[in-house]
Amino acid sequence: MNFVVTGGGTGGHIYPALAIARGLLARHPDARVLYIGRSGGLEADLVPKADLPFRSIPVTGLKRSMSPRNLLVLWRAARGILLARGILADFKPRVVIGTGGYVCGPVVLAAVLLGIPTLIHEQNVLPGLTNRLLSRFVSQVALTFEDARQYFPRKARIKVTGLPVRPELLAWRRDEARRAMGIPEDARLVLSFGGSQGARVLNVAMVEVLKQFRGQTGVYFLHVTGPGHYEEFCSRAREAGLNITGNGNIILMPYLNEMPRALAAADIAVCRAGAATLAELTVVGLPAILIPYPYAAGNHQEYNARSLEKEGAALVIRDRELTGSLLAESLARLLAQPAKLKEMAAASRRLGRPRALDEILELIDNLAW
Known part of the structure; x- marks a missing residue:
């Protein structure tokens, strides 16, 4: 056959x-x-x-x-x-x-x-x-x-x-993933990434976000810069007064091999809106703030993102509108509303296949x- x-x-x-x-x-x-x-x-x-x-x-x-x-x-x-x-x-x-x-x-x-x-x-x-x-x-x-x-x-x-989607996505339980990452069960975890190569505009915005949330109890950040953007991100972070290591609630990485584990452990993601990424988010039921890549053919990433937003599973910020202060404000608002995040997670999971x-x-x- x-x-x-x-x-x-x-x-x-x-x-x-x-x-x-x-x-x-x-x-x-x-x-x-x-x-x-x-x-x-x-x-x-x-x-x-x-x-x-x-x-x-x-x-x-x-x-x-x-x-x-x-x-x-x-x-x-x-x-x-x-x-x-x-x-x-x-x-x-x-x-x-x-x-x-x-x-x-x-x-x-x-x-x-x-x-x-x-x-x-x-x-x-x-x-x-x-x-x-x-x-x-x-x-x-x-x-x-x-x-x-x-x-x-x-x-x-x-x-x-x-x-x-990758079968490993379904292999991790939230509690197991958090123990493996050293994240307290009662803390919030924000996972931010720009795809396998990273996204410069997201990295620039995340410097301001991490500066505002540095040292805040009850919330952790795992930010993946992308291999080609790591050095530039580190330079910007230092200028903003952030240490590359030893920030307590902030983890910085150029690339993440254990993405399925991180997705299982996270409470919200900040990322692009490629079809594969959204399929993975919805399979694990993860709410998201989506910043669609504006130069994808036909601007199709925004169409993908709006589809999730319409169902209550995501918030969309256009690439040209993204700033560190807007992203920090959006995250703060969602993190302060556990019931809202729970609703978004349920909506995301309903879309998952x-x-x-x-x-x-x-x-x-x-x-x-």
Whole structure:
């Protein structure tokens, strides 16, 4: 039994595809999974490291404005469909699964032309252009957010599954995580981070926040700067009168390997609004102050963040409006309202989908037989 997974361009497309590929292999030990991506893309590096066979096709993305370059893009897309069709005809997959990015288009369309069942997964509230186009032809559409449904054709076969998250997220209990981190059970813990690479604007704001909360009893801060921002953050912190170590209730780190443990221990998060981050927050039921990355394609992170805010699980501060004083004031207000935080946690947990991977695999199995 063979399956093809495709998606690329960014980690937001690639990591869900890898999670689905691993899930298929775990569920069907005799299966083979082939990953088709773009030559020269990030997936060309990540997929072989995940011990999955990888084939590439040459594709590029359309310019949203009128551009002569789009003629070359369309020619490459047509060539990509032909190349993908040859790969699929040879590999004979039961189902082709796409997670977005422009490499997904030729591969999924080739599968449609060959009569192979197809599924696409959309990570964000505001769908990417490729998935919006493909939704008219594929057998099944899986969504992370219910709010994304409005952007797809009414005739599309849609199911909200959520986004696969790391299984370690469900392994930690709050009390165990706190003991491991040395956080008192009755204290509040604020976890702030800007993604794996960090976020400069959040780091700048957090200097003021940490200055205001330094030494305050009953509240702890774990701030992750991102590896490339740590030295600059430390310099700013020293200028603000903060010590890099020995601040009592403040823990500073360039990178956090034990993020699942920290999420389990925290009372509130301050972070960006990527789909994977929000999936993890909601699975553990963690309230958040979200600062969407404004330069994400189509500003999709703000759409993601507003979806949680609408349900009462988060507070949104736009990147351009973020200041240290505003963030400190927002945190102080929420930390002073335990009942409010509890309501937000419950709302977050209601949105969480810990069985996302299983639900996606069930959809694939339904298409395969």
